[in-house]
Amino acid sequence: MPQPVFVPRINNNDDEVRLIAVLVSPGEAVTSGQAVAEIESEKATVVVEAEADGFVLEASGAEGEMLDVGAVLMWIGATPDEAVPEEQPAKQDAAALSASDRPTAGALALMKEHGMSAGDIPVSGARMKVSDVEAFIAANAPNAEPAKAAVAQTGAPDADGKSVEFSAYEAAMLNSVSWHANDAAATYLEADYDEADWQAFAQNFRDTHGLLSSPLVPLMAYQLVRHAADNPDLNTTVHNGRKYVYDCVNLGFTVHIGGKLFLPVVHEADGMDGREFVDAFARLHRSAMRGKLQPAEMSGATVAISSMARWPVLRHMPILPPFVSLMVAHSAARDGRSILGATYDHRVLDGAAAFQALNHLTSPNENAIAKE
């Protein structure tokens, strides 16, 4: 029998929430815990998750529409062709919905103060408490600083419209792009190289370790990790007007899922050997594709890499994630040659250091990758 997914209550004061995005389509298979929609109230944006494995039968509401808390948002069936019940179930009791899953008033106030959304913060108990928010802030410094106005805007739109909050995903993108544009002295350079050595090396690594696919990008990322560990300036940012040298190398990498771009982070990557890193990279990649990345798995990057080789893009200039000074861009080969690019923060890195990092990645360094 099809199971309804109800519109959850986000906070006490809102009996309606706005549907920001439906993340799945009718007929699509979903798994329990998978994000199926984004909704928002005045205070927060949250992700609605499927409560059972199955197939999406029908979703209600158009993006931007206001929905009643407790109404049916979506039907999930055991098979894709199951019929949606003609009789709608009783609207889920709004009080019951609110009893256990809303953040406490203190947690809401703290989230608002720091410009956060409830969907960003892992919850330790039945309800989000102040301690959950404080733990998230402590674990994510300096990234979790209160959001600042992106730019001091002059003027205003001169056509009618309405002002709405960004979703959590949109806010994260805005934060990255604004930091890149307004804080970092973002600069770009590139190197031309023959990828044949990397391909052969990655295929050999795949066969030696019995992997299902060639881990070229993870291995290149790991070589970047080793280089950053040996050259701390690459693993540095600027904070409160001072140089901020990170203790560990945390490698962020881009994953494109469902039209959105995410940056999972392999934490403390410099403490791993090559195989451990490739496995950690794959686990995060798989978690991202399942829509199960936790906020902590997408924060704290200290260096980063982006690959658009599979599309195939021949070169691209990545946006620096906040408080990252070097992001490498891997692209597709053409006529045996490839372009490796780097966006870097010129406040802490000069062109020579950035190019040296790129040059270090143009061929595999077996000794660095074999590090135990």
Added chain:
Amino acid sequence: MDPDTARQQIRDKIVALAEAIGNEADGLGDDAFIPQLDILDSAATMELIMWLEQTYRISIPDDDLTIENFGTINLIIGYVTKNA
């Protein structure tokens, strides 16, 4: 689950995933060793795994993601049949 139907479904999915990233996979044999053909990159391989989970309603733990289980179409059929 009919193994012959599943075999064709899996072959079609692999061919589609390969073609989506510009690789030719027509004529893929049941015992062809897929990793060494280099027709699926890591993202496409993960898409295949997730598709197998959803289509055959199985859960595939990370430790099972080995060439012994998913190296060929016949190995995949064997794994799916055993775990469905």
